Amino acid sequence: MPKTININKDFFDNLVVLIKNKDQRKLQKSLLNMHHADIAEIITNLSDFESQFLYENLHDEIAALVLKEVEDEKRKTLLSKLSAKEIAVDVIDNLESDDAVDVISDLSEKKKEEVLSHIENEDYANDLSDLLKYEENTAGSMMATELIKVNENWNTLECLKKMRKQAEYVKKVHTIYVVNNNNKLLGTMSLKRLLISNKDTKVRDIVNSDVYYVKTDTSTEEIANLMNKYDLIILPVVNENQELLGRITIDDVIDVVKEEAEKDYQMASGIYEDIENNAGILTITRVRLPWLIIGMIGGVLGAKVIGVFDIQKHFELALFIPLIAAMGGNVGVQSAAIVVQSLANKSIDIKNISEKLTKELGVGLLNGLICGCLVFLFTYILGYNLLLGLTVSLSLIIVIIFAALFGTFIPLTLQKYNVDPAVATGPFITTISDILGLLIYFLIGQTILQ
Amino acid sequence: MPKTININKDFFDNLVVLIKNKDQRKLQKSLLNMHHADIAEIITNLSDFESQFLYENLHDEIAALVLKEVEDEKRKTLLSKLSAKEIAVDVIDNLESDDAVDVISDLSEKKKEEVLSHIENEDYANDLSDLLKYEENTAGSMMATELIKVNENWNTLECLKKMRKQAEYVKKVHTIYVVNNNNKLLGTMSLKRLLISNKDTKVRDIVNSDVYYVKTDTSTEEIANLMNKYDLIILPVVNENQELLGRITIDDVIDVVKEEAEKDYQMASGIYEDIENNAGILTITRVRLPWLIIGMIGGVLGAKVIGVFDIQKHFELALFIPLIAAMGGNVGVQSAAIVVQSLANKSIDIKNISEKLTKELGVGLLNGLICGCLVFLFTYILGYNLLLGLTVSLSLIIVIIFAALFGTFIPLTLQKYNVDPAVATGPFITTISDILGLLIYFLIGQTILQ
Incomplete structure (x- = not known):
């Protein structure tokens, strides 16, 4: 050890x-x-x-x-x-x-x-x-050129001899690649096959041509998905002519997977950019402020929405503003997070958007009804005005359904226009849900309470 | 391909x-x-x-x-x-x-x-x-027993012969382990060393004893951290007597890393439990409802807080309830997320809690001042009462500072008592921040507006 x-x-x-x-x-x-x-x-x-x-x-x-x-x-x-x-x-x-x-x-x-x-x-x-x-975040920029390769025309004894020489320049031997005279990647040779084959077996007879590879311009995200899905430890990189140029190992890809996941988490938590652990106060403030300002603008718009209604007449509506605002945001973020994760995992896109929205509508309806009934019960027990209770629970049901649909629709749309859908789980969706929720709540309130 | x-x-x-x-x-x-x-x-x-x-x-x-x-x-x-x-x-x-x-x-x-x-x-x-x-989520439950091992007393020629036989039962040869006569793990032999050594070299002379290993009861999280930090592709597992029992490969660990990250993301988004992509409406509702109910109870408590104050007299305070509630939650989640990530990355705990809180206080103060000034400007431009603007901006500064400290303190405390600190980035912290924010806002409002 x-x-x-x-x-x-x-x-x-x-x-x-x-x-x-x-x-x-x-x-x-x-x-x-x-x-x-x-x-x-x-x-x-x-x-x-x-x-x-x-x-x-x-x-x-x-x-x-x-x-x-x-x-x-x-x-x-x-x-x-x-x-x-x-x-x-x-x-x-x-x-x-x-x-x-x-x-x-x-x-x-x-x-x-x-x-x-x-x-x-x-x-x-x-x-x-x-x-x-090579451009950043491509296979070319990630690969290393150190690797062991053997020619298809060699026999296993020749292989061992030549590999011995190559091995002096390579730190770790992970995989043995097989190429032809033009350095074109033909496949891999497993150490196992090398060990159990006769000395005069030609490489071409024991080559495993079932090998995944990427081109130099493949994106790191695609590489991570490929290696993860097919449990690959090492991935060869070729150029346009399929010539073997380098390889990417899994340890570099783990960092990509982690960074991707962390980025989504930061987005969801309203942090704008990855920062180092020991970043100073100014840097931390800089990465957090943009989201806070979005939230603040949302808050000011919220004030405008409330101001439209005659709050003085129905001041009791103010009591449940925090509840309506919080629940809309919570539901929206939940729905968006599920979409973002299934997009990140590249789950096959077999179900189309309308199916997803229908399902989310069902979930929203069910959650809305349960929460609506519970809140009506709460307000009744706590002795609030029955009509106020009705307003709050009715609004809650509608807000939850709207937020669920919104939360599903927005990340899907962002993805379609090549914007990182994780943005949708940040303060962005909370803010929209807040304002929408307030509007619904006051509209219903003014109607019911007259 | x-x-x-x-x-x-x-x-x-x-x-x-x-x-x-x-x-x-x-x-x-x-x-x-x-x-x-x-x-x-x-x-x-x-x-x-x-x-x-x-x-x-x-x-x-x-x-x-x-x-x-x-x-x-x-x-x-x-x-x-x-x-x-x-x-x-x-x-x-x-x-x-x-x-x-x-x-x-x-x-x-x-x-x-x-x-x-x-x-x-x-x-x-x-x-x-x-x-x-073996217990779930331990090295024992994760390991496979298929591996290639050689005895320290063999020479390299014997090795190749014996490995040939072992290789028939093993799908992929990743690493060659070296054991003594009692199956005690002594280290690894690199394929490279095997290839460049003379035929009669004894294994014990070319063993690499610098090898990381884990015991059967090591947790999967610890394994993931170890393999990630030290860029390991395969990790041997031993029992109490250091006898070699199996090995864990990186592809299994990637799944652990991903699941950990996804769990945190789900927590932050208010999803209670990992569910499969094609889960039905009832399952989805079940994993989301707990968080919604927490949020709802928070909302009802919020109504109680507002009810304590004479909202009818200062109905204009209602306008900025959404702003105060949203900002407290946003800041709290941001601070908590940074703590959760640095805990997950096992960044060395050199800085102690009080240092962290001091830094967060600085960030809170700065963010608070900036947001406070901006909101005062907004309300002034939009023509709200100056005293109301003062109330909102003053409250905002205090709420942001409190939420920042809270967001740092809660996950650290949870971790201390062995509760997953990621819980703190969920609706939990938003809810607490909401209530606290309302209390501060109305106290200041009643004082300033008289």
Whole structure:
């Protein structure tokens, strides 16, 4: 088992003291054999000066891995202290191509070129330069070029020999790809088949051509769905001519899956943008304010709606404003969330929109009736005016049905126009439901209470 | 590339027609070479009778894989038509142990035993029986027993020979484990090392002992965090004596990560429980109603709060009830969501609670001041009474600060008492914020407006 340290406050505080005292010997001893992901987590919580000092006390190989792991802002700070040559030799040469590209792409155009010019292995520099050209969030920008491939014309003995050589340049051997003389991807060869076949069996006779692959311009979201659905651990990437260019591993895709899910969650909670754990007060305020302002505009519009009616005459209507507003929002968000999730899971779109709306209408009707009856009972028990009770429960039923339909319809429509449907579960839908609810409530109230 | 069919409405409708006409020849042709995950998706959208007919037209090997993939309810229906012997021979024998356990665990105790008694390979039946005993959501219940292991005393040539034999029983070779004579896990051997080492090198000399492992009782959540943090693709499982019992692969963990994230999202959207895509109206109503009732009780309490004050005298206060209620809820959910996410990501708990609250106080103050000023401006422009504008903006500032502190404090407290902190981002916190906000608003209103 690798050294796993319980990174608690004591351990952390102790490190900070070592850094303050510039006690390099003890610091290096503390960090020895620690996993780079743990060190990255520590660095995230240090000040810039402290992280810098700690970083300088790491071995190059670990330092490079830590750099790929830390959050963007921190990485930029650490990189800014390194010369192009240091980045090329100490960092890039210790990373696989996909991580190397992540690091380089944070640099200015000028420094990028400088770094590439300092990379000794020219082929590798060219590979990196090619990788840097792919658009963000595509297979090309995510893939690594390190892989093991064998020619269909080799026999298994030749394979083992050649793979031995290739393996020196590859960190982990996940899958063995089979290509023809033109580097066209033909399939994979399982280690198992290699192990149980005779020495003179040709690769082409044991190739598994049932292999999923993606083109360089496939989106990361599509890749995540594909790998998740078909339980793939590694996915080859080809160009237009089906030539094998690289591969994507599942660990990178997990990050995509997590980020997607977190983004939806943040949307639903009214947070505008992903921020880092240690973001400052100004950043936090910036990502939250837009939603709050939407909510506020909604509130002011709500005031206008109420103002249209003669509230002074029926002041008792004011009592249940919070109930009507809250319930409309709650139901709308519930419906929208279910739609957003089924869209995110790419559930086959067999049922069409009208079927979905019909079902949601049923749910709304049932929920509305139950809630309506309950609220009538509540108001009766609490001794409110019967007509007021009737107004509230009737409005509630209608508001719930409307909000359910709205909540289903809006994300479906957004999706159709290529807007992230998760937007619909945020304060956006709550605000619309609020105003709509108030309108219904006062209309019914004025009619019933006269 | 495997046959990938665009499963659109036309393709689906066509299948339904084939099933209705009992056209087995054409149906089988349509399904030929389709991935089991795609077939499972189709089955999910069929009626019970249709799924049954389609299932019977699949080859046993594919049928077994489809069965492991479909949602629980559908699986139970399909299994109910099979005898214990059919399940044992056609299904279980075609699955890896972890999937086999998933299928068996859906059966009644009596049928479980019957199925196990029909499995020919006695060792395998015993393995499955052992696996069934582990508690849900632990490493034991998730692991598969199929793996490749080599003895530290073998040389690489012996390894290849023995692995060849083991590989016949294992579907995919991901990692080669090294054990001693007592089956104690010593580490892994990389395929790369195996390939580049001399034939007479002993395994013990090339074992990589830096291997993460978990005990059978480790929770799935912990496993997901471990695999994600350290980029692990496969994780060995050992018992108390460190004997190697099985392994967990990343594809199972992705499902855990996704489900965790979806659970949080559902919580935040006020959905009480995960439901299947094709759930009926009653099920959908059941999972949504609890939150709605909480919201409704909150609304009734809100009415009580408003009732305490002399609303008739200051009826204009009613206008901004929706604004105050909405903003309190929005801010509370935002703060809570940030805490929930940092707890879910297991960000090191270096900063203590009071630091977090202080930061949140800062954010609340800033957001409050900005929103307060804006709302004062709005009300001024729209020509509302200045004192009313003052009341609304002053209340808003205080409500935002309170909600921010509340939103931070509640999930942290829930976590401390082992309650899922995501609960706090649901209608729960909105409801509390609503009531608190109204109280503050009316208190200030009555004071200022006299």
